[in-house]
Amino acid sequence: MAMTSVSIIGAGPAGSYSAYLLARAGFDVSVFEEHPIVGEPWACTGVITEDVLSRQLKLPEELVVNRIEKARIISPDNNFIEVKLKNDVVIDRAVFDQHVAEMAKNEGAKYYVNHRFVEICGNGESDGKVTAKIRNKNLNQLKGVESDWLIGADGPRSEVARSAGIFGNRKFYVGSQVTAKMENDNLIRFYPSENGIAWTVPENSRIVRAGIAANKNASGYFDEFMTQAVGKDYKQRIIARQAGPIPVYSPKAQTQKGRILLAGDAATMVKATTLGGINQSLMAATAVAEAIATGKDYSKLWKKKLGRDLWLSLMMRKAMNRFSDNDYNKLVKIFGSSKNKRMLEEFDRDEPRKFAFKLLLQEPRLLLLSRRLLF
Numbered sequence: 001m002a003m004t005s006v007s008i009i010g011a012g013p014a015g016s017y018s019a020y021l022l023a024r025a026g027f028d029v030s031v032f033e034e035h036p037i038v039g040e041p042w043a044c045t046g047v048i049t050e051d052v053l054s055r056q057l058k059l060p061e062e063l064v065v066n067r068i069e070k071a072r073i074i075s076p077d078n079n080f081i082e083v084k085l086k087n088d089v090v091i092d093r094a095v096f097d098q099h100v101a102e103m104a105k106n107e108g109a110k111y112y113v114n115h116r117f118v119e120i121c122g123n124g125e126s127d128g129k130v131t132a133k134i135r136n137k138n139l140n141q142l143k144g145v146e147s148d149w150l151i152g153a154d155g156p157r158s159e160v161a162r163s164a165g166i167f168g169n170r171k172f173y174v175g176s177q178v179t180a181k182m183e184n185d186n187l188i189r190f191y192p193s194e195n196g197i198a199w200t201v202p203e204n205s206r207i208v209r210a211g212i213a214a215n216k217n218a219s220g221y222f223d224e225f226m227t228q229a230v231g232k233d234y235k236q237r238i239i240a241r242q243a244g245p246i247p248v249y250s251p252k253a254q255t256q257k258g259r260i261l262l263a264g265d266a267a268t269m270v271k272a273t274t275l276g277g278i279n280q281s282l283m284a285a286t287a288v289a290e291a292i293a294t295g296k297d298y299s300k301l302w303k304k305k306l307g308r309d310l311w312l313s314l315m316m317r318k319a320m321n322r323f324s325d326n327d328y329n330k331l332v333k334i335f336g337s338s339k340n341k342r343m344l345e346e347f348d349r350d351e352p353r354k355f356a357f358k359l360l361l362q363e364p365r366l367l368l369l370s371r372r373l374l375f
């Protein structure tokens with residue numbers, strides 16, 4: 001009997017980890033990546049909690065650019081709280097993607113770089129097969145690739161989702177980041193404000209990744225933030241720029257149409273609080289592999305693994321979107337108390353539900369702020 005075949009579009013974390021799990025389970029897996037080199041270009045700060053990542057895969061030490069022990073959350077009035085981090089690392093995102101792709105190749109997945117998905121042929125499915133039109137950019141040739149399953153792991157602008165008619169009405173933050181020369185004390189700095197969220201994350205004592213995510217006026221906000229955090233001469237300090245859209249999690253987004261599944265950013269699976277999506281993409285890949293191997297409902301599977309925390313992060317984000325700068329000033333003061341700070345340090349960022357309830361019980365003043373959840 002012929003092996004069940006799976007075509008995966010995109011060799012980011014969602015695509016390559018799906019490829020690894022499926023190839024390991026004995027499926028015939030092909031990955032199509034539009035760029036010539038897996039992992040490049042990248043647009044990511046690369047902050048992950050190693051503990052959480054290790055539930056999926058072991059991080060080789062050579063991928064770790066920096067280990068960071070403390071973060072500062074800085075309010076618009078320049079007060080801050082400093083929290084100890086548990087296992088936060090900054091990774092080399094390009095090499096991380098290449099590492100996961102190697103894991104998949106070692107299990108037998110075939111990789112086709114410089115191959116761009118163009119569209120799904122026909123109505124999507126015929127005789128239990130899906131045919132994708134793929135452009136081989138080396139030869140500038142279009143070919144039809146038929147498989148039993150098609151996985152859209154092609155990032156925030158997902159052409160697979162569009163072509164399947166399930167892109168829906170998504171919203172995005174504009175993420176704009178640079179690597180810049182800046183002497184620093186190896187702390188992550190977060191700057192939440194009514195404009196959005198901004199950060200500086202050290203690569204080493206002389207270089208930071210500094211950026212913003214905003215849903216309006218991103219370039220004005222970027223300029224203002226960089227002047228404040230990096231310095232008036234920030235333009236001369238820039239080494240490289242990385243930018244990209246970050247999807248706002250959409251609980252109603254359709255993530256499956258017949259034999260077509262969406263995973264990771266292509267399915268908007270990004271935490272709306274921190275805008276992290278690497279771990280979420282890996283977890284989505286476990287749902288992809290399980291759905292294909294067992295025939296279980298994909299959306300039920302990923303929602304069970306991820307849904308509640310993505311939803312809670314979205315609710316927290318919606319509340320934060322209503323925060324004024326003054327609310328952030330108050331929040332930093334509330335968190336400044338030692339018992340709340342301790343809880344923040346214990347907070348597993350990938351599982352906000354545990355944290356939110358504990359915190360509300362401990363700190364009734366937060367209820368005053370959380371009313372913005374409701375109005």
Ligand SMILES: Cc1cc2nc3c(=O)[nH]c(=O)nc-3n(C[C@H](O)[C@H](O)[C@H](O)COP(=O)(O)OP(=O)(O)OC[C@H]3O[C@@H](n4cnc5c(N)ncnc54)[C@H](O)[C@@H]3O)c2cc1C
Nearest residue numbers: 010012013014034045046047117155175264265276277278
């Ligand atoms: C500025 C910024 C900072 C971020 N910082 C963090 C962070 O610190 N921590 C964190 O966890 N997350 C962070 N994220 C989010 C994180 O980068 C994403 O959630 C993650 O990359 C999603 O992985 P993915 O595999 O779903 O998609 P992607 O990584 O976007 O991979 C999609 C792949 O598909 C390929 N592709 C696209 N279209 C096609 C096509 N038509 N045909 C073939 N191939 C195609 C792309 O080239 C790409 O390789 C950040 C994002 C941005 C923009």
